[in-house]
Amino acid sequence: MRKIIIAGNWKMHKTQAEAQAFLQEFKPLIEDAAESREVVLCVPFTDLSGMSQQLHGGRVRLGAQNVHWEPSGAYTGEISAAMLAEIGIHYVVIGHSERRQYFGETDETANLRVLAAQKAGLIPILCVGESKAQRDAGETEQVIIDQVKKGLVNVDQSNLVIAYEPIWAIGTGDTCAATEANRVIGLIREQLTNSQVTIQYGGSVNANNVDEIMAQSEIDGALVGGASLEPQSLARIVNFQP
Numbered sequence: 001m002r003k004i005i006i007a008g009n010w011k012m013h014k015t016q017a018e019a020q021a022f023l024q025e026f027k028p029l030i031e032d033a034a035e036s037r038e039v040v041l042c043v044p045f046t047d048l049s050g051m052s053q054q055l056h057g058g059r060v061r062l063g064a065q066n067v068h069w070e071p072s073g074a075y076t077g078e079i080s081a082a083m084l085a086e087i088g089i090h091y092v093v094i095g096h097s098e099r100r101q102y103f104g105e106t107d108e109t110a111n112l113r114v115l116a117a118q119k120a121g122l123i124p125i126l127c128v129g130e131s132k133a134q135r136d137a138g139e140t141e142q143v144i145i146d147q148v149k150k151g152l153v154n155v156d157q158s159n160l161v162i163a164y165e166p167i168w169a170i171g172t173g174d175t176c177a178a179t180e181a182n183r184v185i186g187l188i189r190e191q192l193t194n195s196q197v198t199i200q201y202g203g204s205v206n207a208n209n210v211d212e213i214m215a216q217s218e219i220d221g222a223l224v225g226g227a228s229l230e231p232q233s234l235a236r237i238v239n240f241q242p
């Protein structure tokens with residue numbers, strides 16, 4: 001059985017005080033959610049340590065939003081996988097389109113980060129997705145296959161999550177049709193050697209569209225940006241109705 005994972009990606013939102021207030025309201029709202037659903041919050045580095053203590057022993061797991069591939073060294077401003085693992089972090093988002101767009105990340109550096117994360121015992125969430133121009137040019141399939149193949153060189157697929165996030169659907173309210181997301185995610189699965197990899201959809205997921213998205217046969221979860229910032233809305237997504 002493929003694991004269902006609902007993950008919030010807070011991006012550059014929430015101070016420690018705001019994170020603490022979020023958890024106080026959020027935790028009771030998901031207490032009755034099916035045990036089979038993994039709930040993950042991918043939060044700014046500065047929130048991780050405090051939240052890790054606040055969540056200790058509970059069902060909500062934490063993720064970082066990036067990690068460097070070297071174990072240590074002269075890399076000002078960077079964070080290693082061991083630093084994350086030490087404070088109880090389970091997941092790390094890698095190769096998000098915003099990192100690719102604004103910080104020059106590539107499939108090659110995403111691959112190095114995935115390998116480093118796995119080596120430290122973290123579960124990478126590798127993000128792939130095509131731009132609007134690539135979709136309009138009919139290049140979606142090739143772009144996605146390329147990103148998956150290059151991102152997964154030498155990667156252990158038993159310890160991996162992939163998120164399909166079409167760039168044009170991120171933060172726009174323009175969700176990819178659930179059936180189309182299902183089709184592309186099916187294509188991603190065909191590229192893998194392990195059929196049990198959890199593959200999420202991300203891009204304008206919210207309380208209103210999550211049920212239809214999660215009803216798709218290939219979609220194993222959601223990576224949620226804007227709608228994960230508010231406890232009620234993320235709780236509704238976690239409690240999606242199959």
Ligand SMILES: O=C(CO)COP(=O)(O)O
Pocket residue numbers: 009096165169170171172173202203204205223224225226227
């Ligand atoms: O980028 C995303 C999650 O990583 C999606 O963001 P939105 O849910 O705000 O579209």
